[in-house]
Amino acid sequence: MNIHVENYTKMFGPQTAVDNISFKVNTGEVLGFLGPNGAGKTTTMQTLTSFLSPTGGNIKVGQYSVLENPEEVTKHIGYLPENNPLYKEMGVIDYLFFVASIYGIPKEKRSERVREMVKTTGLEKEKHKKIGELSKGYQQRVGLAQALIHDPEVLILDEPTTGLDPNQIVEIRELIKKIGKEKTVILSSHILAEVEATCDRILIINDGKIVADGTAGELQKRAQNKEFLKVTIEGGDTNEIYQKLQEIDSVEMVDFAGKQDENAFEVQSKPDMTSKKKIFDMCVSQNWYLTELTPVETKLEDIFQELTMN
Amino acid sequence: MNKIWIIAKRELDTFFNSLMAYITIVLFLGFSGLFTWLYGSDIFMVGEASLETFFQIAYWTLFIFIPALTMRLIAEEKRSGTLELLLTKPVNDWQVVVGKFLSTLLLIFIALLLTLPYYITVANIGNVDHGAVITGYLGLLLMSAAYIGIGIFASSIASNQIVGFLVALFIGIFFHIVFGFLASNFTGGFGEVLHYLSMQTHFESITRGVIDTKDLIYFLSIIFLGLVATEGVLSKRHHTD
Structure with a gap:
């Protein structure tokens, strides 16, 4: 079941929580919904589940619109709200x-x-207890079980792993991945590693607007038009090496990395240029030797920060 | 209808699981029993085989107990976030409101059923006006329903249970005492309106054994207004301006 978000706007009084966003999620896709606190993630999810109504635009789950057929929409959605x-x-x-x-x-x-459901979510041992007596991880499983019990085609999870320990997080992620194979899943999170590990596609929103949309790889490529190298050079004076590195014409910026007496640097090249060969040649001519030359990949964290910090 | 029942049943289970139901029933039976049989102007003092004393006591105890039952109905679900979860299931706001209303009314109904031994005992002592007893119970149920309507509305606008309790009691006290009291101080049309608004007026007329449409309309409109207002508060989240 596809989800169509068309020009969706949500206002709370004079405040715009979500500002005219449009996107589509296809069947079998796991979409990661990223954004800083207050970006409009939860509001969007609450509208998707027809808890709130859009101020403008429309959201369609399959052929059902949250405006015209909210009850039909809820039948096809499993929802795990924030804080479970x-x-x-x-x-x-x-x-x-x-x-x-x-x-x-x-x-x-x-x-x-x-x-x-008790079997899929691993609640077998705890099923005779009251929910309040369960640990947080097990409560989370109950939350997932209630969202999946009617075998919905769409699953909406608002920060499903908050408050869990690392083992539980891995288990819940595995579960989401398993479920995501045949269902449409939208999952919001602050944890970038989680989104990278579980989602096919990432949508970043900030201040109610979509600022990025694509796979983790695509987003990385987009942010990485500059080469970024970690270089360690031995056999010479730190300041002299620093000087020489900066003199290379394709280098835009050099920074010290690591501890004081290690000759480790971070070298950023100018857009669409490479400095690898030139660094190597420099070392040869100065009689220094390279102990490390590694390209640093832009992490999702950096992309996220770049897009959402104003 | 089915959905309403599912919600009502869950609420009722919560009442019984949290001991709330037992405490209310025991207190209600204790109070009404004490004053009906043992203390003050009880049945032996009056020397008449009638349940009128009981109805008067129940009229007051229910007035206090009902806000204690309704206070958590919506306020607590709002606070814990379960209201959001419930309303994103295939139920509409009406079914939730009516289900919660019915659950509390059922609990009161159970409490009143448990006072039937009073009736049986009195009927064995002397000649009881059976008609008046039946309408008296009906009056208690209708009055309870009206206060549940008010209580559920109070719970929907309250941020926590205590506020829900106090708001319900505050609105209730107007119907229970204030209108009646003011009515005796005003003459003419205004006095009559106040007299009509007073719960006591209608409760007395119904316990006397007369079921008048005027009284039924009174009780039903308070219930109706309470539920409509509650639904209005819940659906406010959909407002798009």
Whole structure:
């Protein structure tokens, strides 16, 4: 099931939370929704799930519009809101039965679905406890189980791994990847490594506007039109090496890297130029020797910061 | 209809799981039993086989207890975020509001059912006006429903349970006392309006054994207004201006 966001705008009083954004998510795609706090991620997700209505534009899930058929939309979406709200006083099984009946799963199929969800999300050992007695990681699984119980075609996860320990994060990510093969998934996060690891495509929004859209590789390529090298040169005086590096015509900037007495530098070249050969030649002519020459890839963190810092 | 019942059932389970239901029922039975049978102008003091004392006591105890039951209905779900989750399921705001309303009314209904032994005992002592007893219970149910409507609205505008309780009590006290009190101080049209707005007027007329459309309209319109206002508060999030 595809998701079409068309010129979607959301205002809260005079404040614009989301400003005229459009994008499309295809079936089987896992879209990572990135942005600093207050960028409009949660608002967009709340509109997608028809909790809020758009001020302008439209959002369509399959052929259903959140404006005209909000109830149809909710039937096809599984949603895990931010902070994973749950009825803490309810038992795990009771809660899943409640959600199953709200989704209109026929009575005779409910226990089978609940059993299946308990298995997929690994709740077997904890299923007889009250939700409030579970650890955060297990509560997160209950949150995922309730979002998946009606086998939705679209899954919307608002920061699904906040507050989990590293092992749990890996497990939840694996689960999302598994689910994402046949469903359309939108996942928001602050954690860039997570988005890189789980998502096919990344959408970065800032101040209610889309600032980047593409695969992790595409975004990297776009941000990396300048060569960036880590260089360590031995056999000479640090300041002299620094001087000589700066004299190379293709070099734009040289910086010290690492500790004081290590002759490690970060060398940034001018746009679309390479300095590798020239650095090597310089070392040969000065009788120095290279111990390291590594191209540094722009990390998603850098792209994110560059796009969202004003 | 089915969805309303699913929501009502979950709420009712919560009442019983959190001991809230048991505490309310025990307190309600304790208070009404004490004053009906043992203390003050009880049945033996009055020397009449009638449940009128009980109805008067219940009229007051329910007025206090209902806000305590309704206070968390929406305020708590708003605070914990479960309201967002619930409203993104295939249910509409109406089904949520009516479901929550019915759950509390059912709990009151159960509490009132448990006072039937009072009726049976009194019926064994002397000649009871059975009609008046039936309409008296009906009056209590209608009055409760009206205060639940007010309480659920109070809960929807409150940021936490305590505020929900106090707002419900504040609105309720106008119907319970203030309008009636003011009515006795005003004459003419205004006095009559105040008299009509007073809960006591309608409750008394119904416990006397008369079911008047005027009274039914009164109770039903308070319930209706309470639910419509609550739905209005919930759907405010959709406003697009």
